Amino acid sequence: MTADFLTLSNLTKSYPRVIANDHVSLSIKPGQIHALLGENGAGKSTLVKIIYGLVQPDEGEMQLAGQPYQPQSPAQARAQGVGMVFQHFSLFESLTVAENVVLGMENSPPLSLLQSRITEVSQAYGLPLDPRRIVRDLSAGERQRVEIIRCLLQDPKLLIMDEPTSVLTPSEVEILFKTLRKLSAQGTAILYISHKLEEIRQLCDEATILRRGRWVAHLDPKEKTANELAELMVGATLNAPQRHKRTQGPVTLAVKGLSQPPLTPFSPALKNISFTLQQGEILGVAGVAGNGQDELQLALSGEALSAAGTLYLGEKDISQMGPNARRSLGLASAPEERLGHAAAPDMTLVENALLSASARLALAKYGLINWSKTRNFAGEIIAKFDVRTPSTEVVARALSGGNLQKFVVGREIMQKPKLLIINQPTWGVDAAAASAIRQALLDLAAQGAAVVVISQDLDELIEISDQFAALYEGGLSEPCPIEDLSFEEIGLLIGGVQSRENTHATA
Amino acid sequence: MLQLEKRPNPSRFWGRATPVLAVFLTMIAGSILFALLGKNPFIAMRTIFWDPILGEYAFYFRGQLLVKAGPLILIAIGLSLGFRAGIWNIGAEGQYIMGAIFGAGVGLALYPMEGWFIFPLMVLAGVFGGWLWAMIPAILRTKFNTNEILVSLLLVYVAEALLASMAVGAMRNPQGNGFPGSRNLSQYPSAANLEIWAGTGIHWGVIAATGAVISAYFLLQRHILGYHISLSGQAPKAARFAGINPNKMIVICLGLSGALAGAAGLFEVAGPAGQISIDFNVGYGFTAIIVAFLGRLHPVGIALAGLLMALTYIGGENASTALGLPAAAIQAFQGMLLFFLLGVDILTNYKIKWIKGRWK
Numbered sequence: 001m002t003a004d005f006l007t008l009s010n011l012t013k014s015y016p017r018v019i020a021n022d023h024v025s026l027s028i029k030p031g032q033i034h035a036l037l038g039e040n041g042a043g044k045s046t047l048v049k050i051i052y053g054l055v056q057p058d059e060g061e062m063q064l065a066g067q068p069y070q071p072q073s074p075a076q077a078r079a080q081g082v083g084m085v086f087q088h089f090s091l092f093e094s095l096t097v098a099e100n101v102v103l104g105m106e107n108s109p110p111l112s113l114l115q116s117r118i119t120e121v122s123q124a125y126g127l128p129l130d131p132r133r134i135v136r137d138l139s140a141g142e143r144q145r146v147e148i149i150r151c152l153l154q155d156p157k158l159l160i161m162d163e164p165t166s167v168l169t170p171s172e173v174e175i176l177f178k179t180l181r182k183l184s185a186q187g188t189a190i191l192y193i194s195h196k197l198e199e200i201r202q203l204c205d206e207a208t209i210l211r212r213g214r215w216v217a218h219l220d221p222k223e224k225t226a227n228e229l230a231e232l233m234v235g236a237t238l239n240a241p242q243r244h245k246r247t248q249g250p251v252t253l254a255v256k257g258l259s260q261p262p263l264t265p266f267s268p269a270l271k272n273i274s275f276t277l278q279q280g281e282i283l284g285v286a287g288v289a290g291n292g293q294d295e296l297q298l299a300l301s302g303e304a305l306s307a308a309g310t311l312y313l314g315e316k317d318i319s320q321m322g323p324n325a326r327r328s329l330g331l332a333s334a335p336e337e338r339l340g341h342a343a344a345p346d347m348t349l350v351e352n353a354l355l356s357a358s359a360r361l362a363l364a365k366y367g368l369i370n371w372s373k374t375r376n377f378a379g380e381i382i383a384k385f386d387v388r389t390p391s392t393e394v395v396a397r398a399l400s401g402g403n404l405q406k407f408v409v410g411r412e413i414m415q416k417p418k419l420l421i422i423n424q425p426t427w428g429v430d431a432a433a434a435s436a437i438r439q440a441l442l443d444l445a446a447q448g449a450a451v452v453v454i455s456q457d458l459d460e461l462i463e464i465s466d467q468f469a470a471l472y473e474g475g476l477s478e479p480c481p482i483e484d485l486s487f488e489e490i491g492l493l494i495g496g497v498q499s500r501e502n503t504h505a506t507a
Numbered sequence: 508m509l510q511l512e513k514r515p516n517p518s519r520f521w522g523r524a525t526p527v528l529a530v531f532l533t534m535i536a537g538s539i540l541f542a543l544l545g546k547n548p549f550i551a552m553r554t555i556f557w558d559p560i561l562g563e564y565a566f567y568f569r570g571q572l573l574v575k576a577g578p579l580i581l582i583a584i585g586l587s588l589g590f591r592a593g594i595w596n597i598g599a600e601g602q603y604i605m606g607a608i609f610g611a612g613v614g615l616a617l618y619p620m621e622g623w624f625i626f627p628l629m630v631l632a633g634v635f636g637g638w639l640w641a642m643i644p645a646i647l648r649t650k651f652n653t654n655e656i657l658v659s660l661l662l663v664y665v666a667e668a669l670l671a672s673m674a675v676g677a678m679r680n681p682q683g684n685g686f687p688g689s690r691n692l693s694q695y696p697s698a699a700n701l702e703i704w705a706g707t708g709i710h711w712g713v714i715a716a717t718g719a720v721i722s723a724y725f726l727l728q729r730h731i732l733g734y735h736i737s738l739s740g741q742a743p744k745a746a747r748f749a750g751i752n753p754n755k756m757i758v759i760c761l762g763l764s765g766a767l768a769g770a771a772g773l774f775e776v777a778g779p780a781g782q783i784s785i786d787f788n789v790g791y792g793f794t795a796i797i798v799a800f801l802g803r804l805h806p807v808g809i810a811l812a813g814l815l816m817a818l819t820y821i822g823g824e825n826a827s828t829a830l831g832l833p834a835a836a837i838q839a840f841q842g843m844l845l846f847f848l849l850g851v852d853i854l855t856n857y858k859i860k861w862i863k864g865r866w867k
Contacts, residue, residue: 303747324750335748344742346517354734355749364731371729398515 003066005030005189006051006158011060013046020046022213023060028158033180033190035200035221038210039233039430044193047210048160051191052084053077065157075106083151084160089143091135093266098131101150121152125179140288141172148179158189165199166456167289170491177203195233195431196459197226211235234431243442243464249279252419252450253300254312260299268292268474270299275469275479277419277450282441283479284465285454286494292474293454294336297423300452301333302326313419324359330418332356334408336427336454338401342408345397349389352396353378353411360415377414385410386436402433409437413444420444423454438464458490472496511857521854526801526808529848530815536847537840546830554829555822555840568825570708572817574779577713578603578771580813582795584719585767587804588726589760593740596761598644598659599768600792601666602637606769607776608666608673609636611783614698615678615689625697630711630773637769638762640666645761649754655761667788674785689783692776700778712774716813719767723806736760768792797845819844 004027013021020043028034038044049055051062053071062069064080071077074084091100098115102108109117118131127145135143144164151159161180165173180190180203194200200207200221207221209232217232224232253276260270270292277283287293298304300311302323311319318326323333333356335341343352354374358364363374378392385406389399396404405426412420425441426434442464445451454471455461461468462482469479470493477493485493534556538548559568582599589596596602610633617625644658678689693699700710727733739746739756747753771791780787798816802808823837 301748302750322750322752323748327750333748337744340742341744341748344738344745346741347738351734355738355745358731359750367731369729369731369734395516 004028004063005032005065006069007063008047008051009061009063011047011050011057011062013050013055013057019213021050021057024210024213024215026208026215026218028189028191030157030189031184031187032206033184033192033204035204035207036191036193036210037195037197037200037207037221037229037233039195042210042233043213044210045162048084048162048191048193051077051158052082052160078154078156081155081157082160083154083156083158085144085147085151085162085164087163087166089147091143091146093136094134096132096134097129097138097146100135100146101131101153104150105153117153118149121149125152125182126175127179128175139172140167140290141169141175144168144176152183156188158191159183160191160193162193163195164192165194165196169288169494170458170487171495173199197221197229198459200229201226209233230431249448250314251276252279252281252314253277253452255300256310256312258299258306258310260295260304260306263295263298263304267295270295271473271475273476275467275476277452277467279418279448279450280445281467282445282451282453282465283467283469284461284482285452285469285471285476286458286461286490287454287456287471288494289456291471292476293423293456293471295474296471296476297333297335297421297454300421301331301335323356327356327359327415330360331421332360332412332415332417332419333421334412334423334425336423338404338408339397343396343404346395348395349382349387349392349399349407350375350378352407353381353392355411357411357415360417381407381410381414384414385440402429405429406433406437409440413440416447417444417449419450419452421452421454424457425453425455426457426460427455434460468493470494508861510860511853512860513857517855522803525851525854526803526812526848528851528854529844532847532851533840533844536843540836540839540843541832544832544836546832551826551830551832554826555819558825559818559821566706568821570702570706571821572814573708573713574710575817575820576813577708577710577716578775578791579795579798579816580810581712581716581719581771581774582764582768582792583798583802583809583813584716584723584806585764586795587799587802587806587809588723588736589764590799591727591740591804592736592756592760593743594757594760595656596641596644596659596764597656597796598641598661598663598792599764599795600788600790601659601663602640602765602768603772603775603792604663604666604670604788605640606633606637606772607780607783607787608670608678608772609633609639609769610773611678611689611692611776614692614695614777618690618695618698621697623697626700626711626777629698629777630770633769633773634766635769637772638766640769641761641765642758645758648757648761655757659761663792670783670787671785674783674787678783680782687785691781693778693781698777700774702778710774710778712771712778715770715774716810720806720810727806732759768795797841801845801848816841 007027009025010023011021012023024047036044046055050057053074053076069080098111098118101118102111102114108114115131122129127149129142129145129149164176168176184190192204204221208218209216211233221229255273255275258270258273262269268291299306302321306319308319309317313329313331316329318329339345344355354363354369357377361377363370375392381387382389382392387407388403409425425437429437438460441451441453453461453465465482467479468482468485470477473496534552538552541551542548559565559572582603586596586599610629613629613632614625640662643662644655647653647658648655674689675687680688680690693701700712703709735751738749739751739753776783776787794816798812799809802812819841823840826832827834827837
């Protein structure tokens, strides 16, 4: 039996009002792929930040290769063989791959030498990447490879990967997994953070589960079902959302050749998007981030106007109407960014209830706000959607991500819309809240509303949508019934391959 | 060592207590300053804060207090609406001058006719003048995305030049023996904005300022427009999500602040100042910016801040004549007030915590 490469014993780190890590212990052997599982706020990020030297623990000890290990900074951690690939990349868009790598190095070799090293490493680990390309032109998967190679050049003994697959297409995920397995075979330990359970069951040898800062279990993920893992994470039994039988009615939303120039120099244009959506139908829109999700959301919600004759709600042309005119006709929307877009961070929940509901629920008459009616509405949302908050007078930023998302989704659903546009409904939300939100969307459709769900979480879309389409560089694939698609076909659609020969054009 | 810790919710207590704390700290720092200048700090503080209200000659100062606070509050209320929305009108001084020129222009044009409608007409003209001047940065911002801070500020100097040319040109008193300056409106009964109750300092401008405080309070508490103003400033993206047109907000906020500044200019020119003269404007438009922040952009706060600011002016003048304090020291004292206010503001959103022996 080989000795552990990294051991953490009784690590504790507390922040004001919350203990992020409460006596957490963990050990990783060389070559092991170790999963760190937990909901948002379970303390995964704090734990890896401690290992990577970004945060110092209040208590506890760490040992690396048998020696006491107390990194004071990421540079020290790197020097001792610990590398980390963050969820959010830190790359300069206008520089080449090699130039970006140089910027992260303490003593960098000449650029030409580095370029050949990058090519060498990328070939050795099966990560195709041309060091001379400009980062701006790279896909998310390729950008991640830059980050991985940047780490590999330092020859790490432990590689930490924080939610690496959240921005990847299925085929890119496969390439990544091959690389990670190769690294592990060569003896590199990998600490893999994710909440995608199937992935973890495929890839990892061992898993440590955290819940609210505490160690919960240490197990072999291959011996458990995804549902068992989820229940350990949440600490409660989870019910899969129930689909209702629904009768589909007349067309609610018709999009006819919607195009839009880029809103900013770095955002994609919308290209000739067409689809129709019937009453009671849920359209799932997949795609890798930055392929037009926000733009589609803004165009449908009315925050960006579009050319006349491109958007119809029922029989009515809504292309030129602003958000409130559309709301009065029965459209509701929930954008991706909760704080700052869907809700004002420093306003109370009552004030935030007014934000999008004043038009449809007549919360203001002749400009006079009916605060008691608004307060009641906020109270109803909190009660019905199980928003955990001490009162309605709390500011939005004081709520956790999941609770605020439940509030935002509840606010829109309780306006009884005919059409709901929702972007990333469960992003960063814990499993229990996510399943409640998905159920709410299914219930809304069952009551006859049409729903457009834009999401990067494929499992979510498969779980709740009737029709499926993918956004790629601002264009939308033709929607087709989700049960007709294989996982491979979905992957191809997300990657922009439109080779489906109209087999499902009848959808 | 001391460490700042963000509060989950802004503290209501400190939101109200910080202005008081700031005044208190200003008194301490001011006392040190005056002591270094060789003056008795207690007497200096008494001369500034006590004498104008309750001292032997308070009857003279008290009237002055409202005369000075009136325009400050009126202008600051208008500015505060824009500041809440993230629209920075720095040129209230210019709008104030234009209000005076337009309003006085109407009065001078009708001289020597008498009639009840003349003064209201002048008020309307004053409001229009201020609004018009504020529309220049508003339109430039909405059409060409120019910066309203710079445009409104630079227009102050244009307005000053216009004022000077009016005082020696078109509006000069034909019976003024060639001296610059217009006819004295306070001696023209239909146009004069006189004290309504003798000795109080209350003229129509003070009444208008009171009305503005009450209206702004109502607007912010109960009206959807007030909500939209706050929302635009706090979360511009959320405001767009709520269906608010940002350009409309810019036009409304700059328009309102310009109109109120214009009204303040008219009340001043028809009353305490009396005439259009080269040195008509004394910086109310700029001081009102301080008043707006000192009052935390809250209407009631602004009313109190306007009175306090007027008091430091009057008390400061009193101190410089009575104690021979240099004018610069009084200005430094007023600057300290703003400095401390912004400094202790951090307590609203942060807690100070003492942490033992952990040096970063």
